[in-house]
Amino acid sequence: MKKTVGVGFALVALAAGCATVSEQDVADQAVAIMKTSFNERGQAKLDRLDQDEAQKACSIPPSAALPKDVALRIEEINLGTIRYPADGRLIGNWKEGEKIAQSGIGKQYSDDPKLPSGANCYACHQVTKEEISFGTIGPSLYNFGKVRGSSEAIQRYAYGKIYNSQAYTACSNMPRFGHKGILTEQQIKDVTALLLDPDSPVNK
Ligand code: HEC
Known part of the structure; x- marks a missing residue:
């Protein structure tokens, strides 16, 4: 039991020590690591790791809930991408x-x-x-x-x-x-x- 508490304190100390590293830095580092460690194969190219604005905003570790204005902006941008069929028919088979x-x-x-x-x-x-x-x-x-x-x-x-x-x-x-x-x-x-x-x- 004592041991577990000790580990808990160590983690808190570690987290406090890293307080200057921003969440964006951590997200950027994660992408950089993936880019150097993944290999392209067939149709799976490395450009799949390139993130658009929504993916970037969604990749930052959520220390708090996603701010409402950011969520609304992500939805607005994505709503603008929808292409409805030119023939107006939305129901297929x-x-x-x-x-x-x-x-x-x-x-x-x-x-x-x-x-x-x-x-x-x-x-x-x-x-x-x-x-x-x-x-x-x-x-x-x-x-x-x-x-x-x-x-x-x-x-x-x-x-x-x-x-x-x-x-x-x-x-x-x-x-x-x-x-x-x-x-x-x-x-x-x-x-x-x-x-x-x-x-x-x-x-x-
Ligand atoms: C990787 C997981 C995943 C896959 C694959 C997936 N969905 Fe979803 N879907 C979700 C999650 C999580 C939600 C709830 C969050 C949200 O609304 O985006 C959801 C929500 C939905 C909703 C909204 C439900 C509502 O009550 O309004 C619809 C409709 C839907 N999915 C349809 C589909 C269809 C059809 C497919 C296949 C073409 C599909 N989904 C494939 C994860 C998935």
């Missing part, structure tokens, strides 16, 4: 959407860059009732359309959220599928259909 939601293929160095990527929605969300293997870092999307309806506003929200999650939640852990070129416009329509189409198993 939910059956294709289910395949995309199930697939974790794409963007890894070992994946064929010519093949379409999946979205791996199940890694973080419950989506349908049938699939019992899913992650829980994100909220359950089961019954999403049943609960929210499929008004134009909800369609635009669902499409926009998948396109760029940070448009609605600064520093979201959810990938920015359209903004980062992970999914195509048609794929985003298909996944939006999976969430909103009344025939989709999400709403059964």
